[in-house]
Amino acid sequence: MTTPSQTPVFVVEGVAKGFTDGYRPIQALRPISFELYAGEIVCLVGPSGSGKSTLLRIMGGLIPPDAGAMWFEGRPHNAPNTAIGFVFQKTNLMPWRTILQNVLLPIEIQQGKVSPVQRERAEAMLATMGLKDFEHAYPRQLSGGMNQRVVLARTLLQQPRLLLMDEPFGQLDALTRERLNLELLRLQAAEGVTILMVTHSITEAVLLSDRVFVLSERPGRLIAQTPVPLPRPRDLTLISTPDFGAIATQVRSLIGETG
Amino acid sequence: MFDAQKANFTLRAERKQAGTWRAGLAQYRMQLATPLVLVSVIALWALLVTWQGYPPFILPSPALVWQKFLLMAADGSLLLHIGVTLLEILLGLFIGLSTAFALGYLLGRHHTLERIASPYIVASQSIPIVAIAPLIVIWMGSGLASKVAVTALITFFPTLVATIVGIRSVDPDLHDLMRSLRASRWQLFWKLELPAALPIIFGGLKLSATLSVVGAVVGELMGANAGLGYLVNLGRGLLDTPMMFVAILLLVVIAQALHFVVATLEARLLHWQRV
Numbered sequence: 001m002t003t004p005s006q007t008p009v010f011v012v013e014g015v016a017k018g019f020t021d022g023y024r025p026i027q028a029l030r031p032i033s034f035e036l037y038a039g040e041i042v043c044l045v046g047p048s049g050s051g052k053s054t055l056l057r058i059m060g061g062l063i064p065p066d067a068g069a070m071w072f073e074g075r076p077h078n079a080p081n082t083a084i085g086f087v088f089q090k091t092n093l094m095p096w097r098t099i100l101q102n103v104l105l106p107i108e109i110q111q112g113k114v115s116p117v118q119r120e121r122a123e124a125m126l127a128t129m130g131l132k133d134f135e136h137a138y139p140r141q142l143s144g145g146m147n148q149r150v151v152l153a154r155t156l157l158q159q160p161r162l163l164l165m166d167e168p169f170g171q172l173d174a175l176t177r178e179r180l181n182l183e184l185l186r187l188q189a190a191e192g193v194t195i196l197m198v199t200h201s202i203t204e205a206v207l208l209s210d211r212v213f214v215l216s217e218r219p220g221r222l223i224a225q226t227p228v229p230l231p232r233p234r235d236l237t238l239i240s241t242p243d244f245g246a247i248a249t250q251v252r253s254l255i256g257e258t259g
Numbered sequence: 260m261f262d263a264q265k266a267n268f269t270l271r272a273e274r275k276q277a278g279t280w281r282a283g284l285a286q287y288r289m290q291l292a293t294p295l296v297l298v299s300v301i302a303l304w305a306l307l308v309t310w311q312g313y314p315p316f317i318l319p320s321p322a323l324v325w326q327k328f329l330l331m332a333a334d335g336s337l338l339l340h341i342g343v344t345l346l347e348i349l350l351g352l353f354i355g356l357s358t359a360f361a362l363g364y365l366l367g368r369h370h371t372l373e374r375i376a377s378p379y380i381v382a383s384q385s386i387p388i389v390a391i392a393p394l395i396v397i398w399m400g401s402g403l404a405s406k407v408a409v410t411a412l413i414t415f416f417p418t419l420v421a422t423i424v425g426i427r428s429v430d431p432d433l434h435d436l437m438r439s440l441r442a443s444r445w446q447l448f449w450k451l452e453l454p455a456a457l458p459i460i461f462g463g464l465k466l467s468a469t470l471s472v473v474g475a476v477v478g479e480l481m482g483a484n485a486g487l488g489y490l491v492n493l494g495r496g497l498l499d500t501p502m503m504f505v506a507i508l509l510l511v512v513i514a515q516a517l518h519f520v521v522a523t524l525e526a527r528l529l530h531w532q533r534v
Contacts, residue, residue, distance in 0.1 A: 057435075060439055061439075062438055062439060079441075080438055082440065082441060084439075086435075086439045088436070090432050092430070092432040092433055092435070092436045094433065094451070094455075095531060095532075096529075096531045097531075105450070108450070109442045109450065138531050138534045141534060
């Protein structure tokens with residue numbers, strides 16, 4: 001197991017958020033506080049509508065919280081930061097750009113132009129993702145799983161220090177999902193990036209995480225931070241072990257209590 | 260484990276190639292069909308004139324129209340009239356489209372603004388252009404300005420609506436992506452909004468391009484001393500029907516050319532849609 005360092009990378013303190021649906025205010029997120037440590041993977045699970053996506057969007061600086069404060073690497077955090085990578089629920093590639101052009105988009109935006117070295121790095125990243133022959137294809141020519149790998153390549157190429165993932169594999173079939181889970185584990189081990197991932201799959205959460213955060217029904221409240229003390233590197237055989245089963249059951253019952 | 264996908268991809272490419280070959284043949288046939296239709300229509304027209312023996316001021320024969328065309332082309336006057344109408348069309352398109360883009364972008368981005376403006380836009384569009392054109396001629400005179408104004412007015416609306424719809428259809432997830440990348444306003448426009456809206460904008464552009472010819476002619480019919488619309492009017496006054504035919508056919512050619520330019524531009528800019 002990776003041992004989390006003791007200085008938190010990201011601190012959330014008392015963050016809350018409400019919306020109005022036109023007539024009455026809806027509280028989406030009750031004040032929530034937690035810390036993320038360098039190099040750890042945390043999965044966020046909870047019933048639908050518990051404000052998981054809202055929390056992630058707040059952490060990404062895309063929407064402001066109503067209350068509370070956040071710190072990223074010791075500094076107050078309240079706007080999008082390029083050291084924080086975002087993988088959204090839906091594959092968000094630009095259909096008019098080739099795969100390579102899509103992967104290079106962040107560099108284009110941040111530096112104005114792409115150097116040959118950066119282009120090579122992008123090509124190498126695509127190659128490690130098994131997308132070498134698809135650089136000049138367009139997203140619509142690729143399957144959902146391949147496109148989500150392109151998104152992952154685009155995000156990782158920026159070398160983010162924190163990766164926020166909102167059900168990144170939610171729309172994929174079970175097999176592709178497992179494969180991408182393993183790839184994510186491998187890449188995370190190589191790059192050492194801190195990950196916070198929202199998921200609906202308890203299996204996925206336990207397989208990936210150092211800790212599993214359980215949110216309650218709306219308005220969301222953090223009801224548990226379950227540690228997952230399973231050895232790394234992990235693979236799919238882990239899922240059938242009794243230890244894995246015990247943790248999964250524990251998480252499931254925590255979600256059950258909320259309903 | 261990606262071999263299967265690669266193979267699949269190659270297979271698709273091959274199938275596509277076979278498809279292109281067949282599509283090429285079909286396209287070849289299509290390219291033959293279009294001129295064939297034109298030739299048969301002209302032949303039918305010639306036969307009709309011979310059979311029925313219409314006087315030229317009712318229906319001139321194709322040969323007569325062609326002679327008239329050569330005559331008018333020879334003294335250079337025809338070129339002048341074409342030039343005047345083309346200038347009106349191009350200036351009108353430039354003004355109409357640039358205001359449509361600017362306003363469409365603004366209204367596409369700001370919903371409240373769009374809600375306030377839309378009843379007026381719809382109302383203004385429900386007035387037929389032929390009803391306003393005389394007014395514009397009174398205000399702006401019978402020179403170039405009034406024709407450009409009518410053309411601008413008629414080309415404005417389709418592109419305006421297409422731009423509003425196009426800008427509003429931009430995927431909100433891509434907006435989030437651009438924000439998370441801290442893209443500037445300018446980058447947001449060039450790298451996201453414009454390419455995303457372009458397919459819809461082109462729909463409006465095609466309509467505007469065709470309507471621009473209508474605008475210039477309507478303007479000229481209200482009072483002018485040059486242009487193809489003026490020739491139509493002049494031909495009517497002189498009972499010179501062949502002249503009217505020459506002018507009308509040239510207007511068709513201009514409209515076709517404009518449509519071709521827009522379609523070529525679209526094919527080049529949106530080739531990703533057909534991969």
